Amino acid sequence: TQVSSILQGAYHHPLSREWQAERQLSKNMFIYPLFVSDTEDEEASIDSLPNQKRWGLKKLIPFVATLVAKGLRSVILFGVPMSQPKDEVGTLADDPNGPVIQAIKLLKENFPELYIVCDVCLCEYTSHGHCGVLLEDGTLNRERSVQRIAKVAENYARAGAHCLAPSDMMDGRILEIKQALIDAQLAHKVMLMSYSAKFSGNLYGPFRDAAGSCPSFGDRRAYQLPPVGGGLAKRALIRDLNEGADAVIVKPSTFYLDVMKSAAEICENIPVVAYHVSGEFAMLHAAAEKNIVDLKDIAFESHNGFLRAGAKLIISYFTPEFLDWL
Numbered sequence: 001t002q003v004s005s006i007l008q009g010a011y012h013h014p015l016s017r018e019w020q021a022e023r024q025l026s027k028n029m030f031i032y033p034l035f036v037s038d039t040e041d042e043e044a045s046i047d048s049l050p051n052q053k054r055w056g057l058k059k060l061i062p063f064v065a066t067l068v069a070k071g072l073r074s075v076i077l078f079g080v081p082m083s084q085p086k087d088e089v090g091t092l093a094d095d096p097n098g099p100v101i102q103a104i105k106l107l108k109e110n111f112p113e114l115y116i117v118c119d120v121c122l123c124e125y126t127s128h129g130h131c132g133v134l135l136e137d138g139t140l141n142r143e144r145s146v147q148r149i150a151k152v153a154e155n156y157a158r159a160g161a162h163c164l165a166p167s168d169m170m171d172g173r174i175l176e177i178k179q180a181l182i183d184a185q186l187a188h189k190v191m192l193m194s195y196s197a198k199f200s201g202n203l204y205g206p207f208r209d210a211a212g213s214c215p216s217f218g219d220r221r222a223y224q225l226p227p228v229g230g231g232l233a234k235r236a237l238i239r240d241l242n243e244g245a246d247a248v249i250v251k252p253s254t255f256y257l258d259v260m261k262s263a264a265e266i267c268e269n270i271p272v273v274a275y276h277v278s279g280e281f282a283m284l285h286a287a288a289e290k291n292i293v294d295l296k297d298i299a300f301e302s303h304n305g306f307l308r309a310g311a312k313l314i315i316s317y318f319t320p321e322f323l324d325w326l
């Protein structure tokens with residue numbers, strides 16, 4: 001036997017196996033998605049999204065307090081307006097009395113250390129359910145969309161958000177938002193976390209159930225990236241980096257580790273964020289229910305994969321469990 005053929009000695013003991021990790025999961029890398037509704041006493045479970053709830057402002061704080069006590073460092077907010085009419089431009093998105101702006105203020109009052117990320121999109125707030133403003137023919141009006149998205153982002157920043165995460169996928173929205181922050185003298189205080197490599201596909205269903213954000217017609221294939229487009233994702237990552245993104249999100253995660261690795265190489269000087277989306281999360285739960293996997297083991301195996309692929313931050317519905325497990 002060649003001496004160099006022997007590897008097993010390096011990982012025979014559990015600790016030596018831990019030592020093989022370039023990076024290890026830690027509480028401070030988790031960002032927990034929160035669905036905030038405009039019904040103040042709501043605490044509604046979401047059938048298709050296990051263990052997740054839609055929170056009214058009265059129930060949100062006590063819930064988040066339990067997680068902060070376990071070491072939660074960051075949340076990402078998704079507003080779910082249920083009692084107001086939606087319109088073509090998503091006016092409700094930055095309604096000063098709406099769920100997102102109210103939640104930003106409430107969370108900052110109660111948890112001054114908590115890092116608040118706001119997803120910025122229109123689909124939860126538009127009558128048509130698309131992520132932008134539409135032209136007559138039902139395709140996206142890019143200019144109006146990026147103006148609207150930038151205004152919503154600016155208003156979240158004015159309300160106190162620490163970080164903006166535009167998930168709309170409109171071309172040029174990062175530049176537009178960065179400029180709006182500069183003009184508002186907020187650019188030095190607010191991080192811009194772009195969903196740069198975000199793919200259309202079949203893994204967002206539970207989220208859309210939770211947020212009521214299904215497109216009323218068509219789909220998002222014309223503005224979220226085609227799952228086959230590895231090169232296109234690289235172009236989007238380069239573009240957003242050049243437009244001023246301070247972090248880039250790859251989403252979904254499990255089927256896109258190659259893209260995550262490219263992101264870590266192309267955007268080597270900014271954090272890459274893995275978003276373990278609702279469909280991926282629900283699939284692992286379904287597999288665990290059928291005893292195909294152990295839930296904790298598969299959560300670690302999948303999330304360690306994101307670190308191996310170069311992610312530094314993880315948006316995950318498993319965050320509460322990891323606060324117990326880590």
Ligand SMILES: NCC[C@H](CC(=O)O)[C@@H](CN)CCC(=O)O
Nearest residue numbers: 121167168203204207277278279
């Ligand atoms: N703005 C798009 C929302 C998008 C889902 C969709 O395309 O509807 C994601 C939220 N940023 C879904 C996230 C998830 O499935 O967990």
Ligand SMILES: [Zn+2]
Nearest residue numbers: 121122123131
């Ligand atoms: Zn959207």
